[in-house]
Amino acid sequence: MTDLAIVPTFRRGVKFRLDEVRRRWIVLAPEKLLLPDEIATEILKLVDGARSINAIVDDLATRFDAPREVICGDVLQALQDLSTRGAIRL
């Protein structure tokens, strides 16, 4: 089980930026390119090396006016997936 106090960070060599040509956010990593969906994009915008998973969940739950447990489940799932694919470190 992932500890919600963990502060997720981008892994070495990973860049998250807006692609002006495709008009969407992209993750550039060593010989990999990820096209995060809308949920993952909102989460990644909050990965700043300071916010914990808890803080990210709080932020999204407030902004999207959704139950915290639901947001928490989505965030954990997305972060696990991004971790496995090499974008972030948990």
Added chain:
Amino acid sequence: MTPFQPPMGLIAELTHRCPLQCAYCSNPLAMDRPEDELTTQDWLRVLDQAAEIGVLQVHFSGGEPMARRDLAELVAHAASRDLYTNIITSGVLLTDAAMAELLEAGIDHIQLSFQDSRASEAERIGGYKGGHAKKLDAARRIREAGLPLTANFVLHKQNAERADEMIALGEELQAERIEIAHTQYYGWALLNRNALLPSVAQLGEVNRAVAAARERLKGHIVLDYVVPDYHAARPKPCMGGWARRFINISPSGKALPCHAAETLPGFTFPSVRDTSLQAIWNESDAFTRFRGTEWMPELCRSCDRREIDWGGCRCQALALAGDASATDPVCARSPHHDLVTEATAAAEGASLDLVPRRL
């Protein structure tokens, strides 16, 4: 809007020169001569065009890209256009000075190739004495520079038993990513196929090693695995499909949908010397001919995997079946699939002698 999705990646084969002589090299047998290579100005223009049409990552490759003296200048230019920069290198030329220059230029990632986990075996394959130690030094420099490292190992029947050792070396070098890539049979590797193609039993052992390591390294090191398609029942979606994701530029400036495409007869590949990447991607016959599903033989067009495999590899269809527009013979449904089973049988117990890659 462009008529097609823009390309994601540009593979810039800066030169075919290389101090190593790996017999599985993916370069064509007829390599471009140094005097025919694109100039720095040509490459700067290509990088500008790439950024404009939506390319996101540039892979500087070769041959040995570090044999080009303008590599740092090209990296800096790509970085200034927000392109993610990657160098695919043997590492033997990556001195302290070269590393400092690339770091200053804004390099994002370096892929270092290893020929084996053991120096003697690695140097037998690479034909470069002292090369393995230089690679280990290069890996250290990359880590000390704070850059992510991919440790790449090319597998074949003469080193497959050391897959575990290779993964352990990648861990020891603190690689961010380890690539265990079975040889793909094009160029020099096709010439040396009998001495390289592993047996089904060897493949099973490597599969086991990779699966176990993946589980153990999950969340720490990305372990990417490229399988030898001769033993597969379904073909690989070569390059993610013809002209769907990548543009490959040869040292002399030919734009190719994949690095082996020059072997295909009946094609005139456009040159970046006189044609823009935009026109090459959207309009050239070479890039549009096998794009999508329209060109496919009935066997592929009626297959539910047509937009997964994209018909497999055109160069392999030509090399094995003699017809670039045929279903990739690797596919178990291909009428030419017996050619693949014959090739794997022929490699069993064949001589291990290799023809080294030479200009």
